[in-house]
Amino acid sequence: MTDHSPITIHWFTIDNVDKLDTPALVVYPDRVQANIDLLKTMIDDVARLRPHVKTYKNREVTQLLLDAGINKFKCATIAEAELLAICKAPDVLLAYQPVGPKLHRFIKLIHAYPQTKFSCLVDNDVAAKEISDAAKRYEISIDVYLDLNVGMNRTGIAPGFEALQLYMDCAVLPGINPVGLHAYDGHIHDIDLEKRTERCDAGFKAVLKLQQDLHGKGYPEPVIVAGGSPTFIIHAKRKQVQCSPGTFVYWDRGYEVGIPEQLFLPAVLVITRVVSLPDATKLCLDVGHKSVSAENELGKRVYFLNAPELIPTGQSEEHLVVEAGKGHHCQIGDVLYGIPHHVCPTVALHERIYTIENNTLTSEWLNSARDRKITI
Incomplete structure (x- = not known):
């Protein structure tokens, strides 16, 4: 300059x-569209995409994603969930465990936007019971995903016996319906793809085993929602896994340098x-x-x-x-x-x-x- x-x-x-x-x-909308088009070439079925709205937070990008045939979304706040509902997104996962006032807002959201199917996370019996009680009180049924700790160490229950028991407990609570497993591995961001893949696969083994154990006990095979941007191309190869990258729509310098094999445009x-x-x-x-x-x-x-x-x-x-x-x-x-x-x-x-x-x-x-x- x-x-x-x-x-x-x-x-x-x-x-x-x-x-x-x-x-x-x-923002350069033509580059956003190019990134959406590229994402779709990186997975076998657009129905397996569940992008995270946290990156962009507006109606216009949501509409571009909907126009691209993407019907499932993930978000972290009630406002993000409402934004998606305003845009008539069919399927919205609140990737958060709603407790206290947030749970009451979540219930209001379900009533206000009946055209959108909402779900949320749970990782303990206390929150599961609170969600169940609220759902029963308002005569609704809420789909929940078990939030699994695969290394982030912030929320989630470790995949294993206790997680199996929690899923089974949720299945008998009125008003809630366990439908899947959520495994966010955002701690894995090695520049080397081989190393990143090795770590991702190692963490995913226990998730897959939990899914198989639950199916073996007679439950419908739980849906798995996994990964973010760094592990997207790894999970995209797993035929039944829903993938939830977010940054791809805008990209940034961190991922441009840190995930060189993904050729999204800033x-x-x-x-x-x-x-x-x-x-x-x-x-x-x-x-x-x-x-x-x-x-x-x-x-x-x-x-x-x-x-x-x-x-x-x-x-x-x-x-x-x-x-x-x-x-x-x-x-x-x-x-x-x-x-x-x-x-x-x-x-x-x-x-x-x-x-x-x-x-x-x-x-x-x-x-x-x-x-x-x-x-x-």
Whole structure:
């Protein structure tokens, strides 16, 4: 970005960027569509896809997925579930165990959107009983998936005897209907695909055994929902497993580098401007913690496509200071195009995302499910 010769038009260049205040999140819909099309070529049956809405959080991408023949979805919040229901998604799994007020909101959701089939997770008897009592009280039946801990160590019950017993307990509780097993292995993200596959297969063995044990006891064979983006192509080879990648629609720098065999296109960028020149070698940009995910170390938050040489040295709520080196030609107002290292929480920081079509700012999509509540 260092010279001011005539601008080279790249895929990401915004011709009318002077109309865009920064920091801003922008999306390239043609690249989103290309990513959806690519995903469908990576699995034998589109019916086995259950993408996670947490990455994009808006109606427009949901509609693109529905138009592509994808009818099953996964989400983590009541707002995300309601967004999907508003779009008339047929099948929505709340990949969370609803307890307390969240359970009551979940029940309201089921009543408010009867055209959508909702299900949720459970990993203990106490929550299972609470869900059962609520379902019985409101005279409904709720499908539940047993949440299995295959190494994430945050929620879930280890696949084995206790999990078998919990599934059987759920089967006799009124108002709930155990239908499957949920195994999220997000802790597995080795760059080397062979190593990633080895770890994924090792963790999945106990899940498969639990499925077989339950079927052997006379239960309908439980559906298995497994994996995220890093293990998607591994689970996609298992003929009966539903796969739930999420990041593929937008992609990001973390997966671009960390999962090189998946050739999805970065489709979302954070746009920022140089707002100050603190000294002869540094730039200050208007992209702080409030506009790009900051859970990673400083060097893994945003990668600038038109200035990859910049080295971040400090970040606060509204600013990012970068080292540009001696003799740089950057000026106040220069525009930078950055790929977020982690796009999912970055999207959650922005109430809207601006669409770029044919290198032109055209419209905006509301990230309505970034809020904790839409109507319920």
